[in-house]
Amino acid sequence: MPAMNMIQAVNSAMDTMLARNPDIVIFGEDVGYFGGVFRATEGLQRKYGLERTFDTPIAEAGILGVAVGMGAYGLRPVVEIQFADYIYPALDQLVSEAARLRYRSAGEFISPLTVRVPCGGGIFGGQTHSQSPEGIFTHVCGLKTVIPSNPYDAKGLLISAIEDDDPVLFFEPKRLYNGPFDGHPERPATIWANHPRGEVPEDYYAIPLGKAAIVRPGRDVTVLAYGTMVHVAEAAAAETGIDAEILDLRTLLPLDIDAVVASVSKTGRCVIVHEATRTSGFGAELAALVQEHCFYHLEAPIQRVTGWDTPYPYSLEWHYFPGPGRVGDALRKVMEA
Amino acid sequence: MRNTAPHGLHVPPPKARPGEVSAFSALAIPPAGSVRCPDIAVDPRDIRDLPYELIRVLDEDHHAVGPWAPAVSPDLLRRGLRAMMLTRAYDERMLKAQRQGKTSFYVKCTGEEAVAVAQALALRADDMCFPTYRQQGLLITRGWPILDMMCQVFANTRDRLKGRQLPVMYSSREAGFFSISGNLATQTSQAVGWAMAAAYKNDPRIAATWVGDGASAEGDFHHALTFATVYQAPVVLNLVNNQWAISSFQGIAGGEKTTFAARAIGFAMPGLRVDGNDFLAVYAVTAWAAERARAGLGPTLIELFTYRASAHSTSDDPSKYRPADEAARWPLGDPIDRLKNHLIALGEWSEDRDRALQEELTQMVADTAKEAESYGTLDKGAAPSVKTMFEDVYKEMPWHLRRQRQELGV
Ligand SMILES: Cc1ncc(C[n+]2csc(CCOP(=O)(O)OP(=O)(O)O)c2C)c(N)n1
Numbered sequence A: 001m002p003a004m005n006m007i008q009a010v011n012s013a014m015d016t017m018l019a020r021n022p023d024i025v026i027f028g029e030d031v032g033y034f035g036g037v038f039r040a041t042e043g044l045q046r047k048y049g050l051e052r053t054f055d056t057p058i059a060e061a062g063i064l065g066v067a068v069g070m071g072a073y074g075l076r077p078v079v080e081i082q083f084a085d086y087i088y089p090a091l092d093q094l095v096s097e098a099a100r101l102r103y104r105s106a107g108e109f110i111s112p113l114t115v116r117v118p119c120g121g122g123i124f125g126g127q128t129h130s131q132s133p134e135g136i137f138t139h140v141c142g143l144k145t146v147i148p149s150n151p152y153d154a155k156g157l158l159i160s161a162i163e164d165d166d167p168v169l170f171f172e173p174k175r176l177y178n179g180p181f182d183g184h185p186e187r188p189a190t191i192w193a194n195h196p197r198g199e200v201p202e203d204y205y206a207i208p209l210g211k212a213a214i215v216r217p218g219r220d221v222t223v224l225a226y227g228t229m230v231h232v233a234e235a236a237a238a239e240t241g242i243d244a245e246i247l248d249l250r251t252l253l254p255l256d257i258d259a260v261v262a263s264v265s266k267t268g269r270c271v272i273v274h275e276a277t278r279t280s281g282f283g284a285e286l287a288a289l290v291q292e293h294c295f296y297h298l299e300a301p302i303q304r305v306t307g308w309d310t311p312y313p314y315s316l317e318w319h320y321f322p323g324p325g326r327v328g329d330a331l332r333k334v335m336e337a
Numbered sequence B: 001m002r003n004t005a006p007h008g009l010h011v012p013p014p015k016a017r018p019g020e021v022s023a024f025s026a027l028a029i030p031p032a033g034s035v036r037c038p039d040i041a042v043d044p045r046d047i048r049d050l051p052y053e054l055i056r057v058l059d060e061d062h063h064a065v066g067p068w069a070p071a072v073s074p075d076l077l078r079r080g081l082r083a084m085m086l087t088r089a090y091d092e093r094m095l096k097a098q099r100q101g102k103t104s105f106y107v108k109c110t111g112e113e114a115v116a117v118a119q120a121l122a123l124r125a126d127d128m129c130f131p132t133y134r135q136q137g138l139l140i141t142r143g144w145p146i147l148d149m150m151c152q153v154f155a156n157t158r159d160r161l162k163g164r165q166l167p168v169m170y171s172s173r174e175a176g177f178f179s180i181s182g183n184l185a186t187q188t189s190q191a192v193g194w195a196m197a198a199a200y201k202n203d204p205r206i207a208a209t210w211v212g213d214g215a216s217a218e219g220d221f222h223h224a225l226t227f228a229t230v231y232q233a234p235v236v237l238n239l240v241n242n243q244w245a246i247s248s249f250q251g252i253a254g255g256e257k258t259t260f261a262a263r264a265i266g267f268a269m270p271g272l273r274v275d276g277n278d279f280l281a282v283y284a285v286t287a288w289a290a291e292r293a294r295a296g297l298g299p300t301l302i303e304l305f306t307y308r309a310s311a312h313s314t315s316d317d318p319s320k321y322r323p324a325d326e327a328a329r330w331p332l333g334d335p336i337d338r339l340k341n342h343l344i345a346l347g348e349w350s351e352d353r354d355r356a357l358q359e360e361l362t363q364m365v366a367d368t369a370k371e372a373e374s375y376g377t378l379d380k381g382a383a384p385s386v387k388t389m390f391e392d393v394y395k396e397m398p399w400h401l402r403r404q405r406q407e408l409g410v
């Protein structure tokens, strides 16, 4: 199997699907000739033509609006929002339109869109190139939200997202594009070629939405994480020596509640980790669900490790980022209780 | 009979991609001095042809000609030349600092210096600017210390913005320069709001805003046009058409079948299209629009027709999407060369003085950079204290932020 980084895996998913289904079209800012500022659509215009992978005006509301219209016609648009931080102009089309079209038309019209959204920090991007707004979208009924943590999952999940008849927000942690990242910026960068999940089949395969993965089995405490934080949690478990069971949620909505309940019921302890800000973040929903489903198994209060409730600062990025040190503290804290 | 054959989806391509020859020869460039200059009180409906013209003042012999030639002193022109040269020297130095790892990111305005510099001179010093990341020339022309700008770029201990913002996202209330946002075009409707507030207060100051050709596709810019015309806001709306938005040519933003200045027609405001590399033309058009706004005659849309001679930013490699020699083939020349040649033609400047000024500015920028670096650079970790991270989210820090700060132990 070829080694791919996460950009190549995402590219391969779109390549695979463009070849399989003529109703798939790809568009967004700079995605056409150039292949996107992260090069995720590189080569697709050359291979499939101008009409199937093209540049759009810089207007996120317009991108989502035409995607909804194309979806209503019967196409399956896969659009890129250049950075998660720039998705807000498109909120009305996503929240009021794409998310509710099936409901309000009683299934007459659907929005089979995939919205690819590079997200997350750790690249000195400052407050407008670092955000993780997934919690805004999990709060909206009608949208699905996916965040892969490795190339293999990225391809399989993106294919499922594209095949899904509902609108899917597909967040791509850009700090993981070139390699896994354990939250230690001072260490040399690692690459996906040396990681088992960096092996990605060239051909079609799908990973179903709504299924979590146990990336590290353990007995002492369950860590619920996704995206970059999966790797940070692994580092924290290794550094503290605590036998944590790490769940990579992969799909936030619909959530794999069975996997969460099974793990927390077993360990009796739970640490939730995300890079996004804390208040009303997805971690709050997870904590509520764990409390509802596993209350009598819990031996310690649930801990959340998240980005602080401030904009993502530029130069103090590494004081903001919830690194393995902070995750390790939370692991120790739940073990002491 | 009309052709009803299937026609497919139209996706406009640029004139040339890498390996092809830039076809700027197809551009219609009218001679300098050929466009009429209406009175500022003109009814916008009577100048619906102007958005399709290109206002130019400097002719091939470097003389200022035609009705738009502004009555300006050689001193003002020398100030403009100096500010443009300083802007370019500053850009070169900061690019070098980025290459050396002293900061992570930088944005140059090479080839577009006349836009911000001439416009800053045509506006009053206390008019309020709502710029993009490519109008550093406004601050420089207004005499804002480049030391302060460098400290922002290096995110060091003297950075007034406390290392919170990406380099070049300056803010200076004192210089009438609104905090730059990374989110494109948001500043345009804000400028209209500022102008509406000034009108409400009978304040003689006006607002000016800048937006790129690419970003003008955002809804915010259209809201700016609508609100500006409805409330006849005292605002100058500048659209900098530098032909590219990262890798997308201006046709992707809607410039293929019309001009950006022509957007004004539907909003019943004057739309002026100007050679953005012609310092005198930019000055004159801006002064016209500013005077009109100050006289209570409403907003103006100006399209500054120019070329982004450098990469989009230090994260960008334009050789991937446009011919490498395109900048050199830009038919409207370089704004600094053109103003310099004009001053020489007037007998108000010389090659020797130019060389001396260039040396002086390069030295000054280098010395200032050294001082700025002495307060720290991004790679040297001379960031502001960590506890400042939690400040200014709110006027008063709520309990949950205080607790988070304690959790971090700062
Ligand atoms: C809302 C939003 N969408 C996308 C971006 C990413 N982006 C930054 S600059 C840029 C191109 C802007 O081009 P243009 O407006 O022509 O200005 P120029 O860079 O040419 O000065 C893009 C797409 C952004 N910053 N904000």
Ligand SMILES: [Mg+2]
Residues within 6 Å of the ligand: B212, B213, B214, B240, B241, B242, B243, B244, B245, B246, B308
């Ligand atoms: Mg542009």
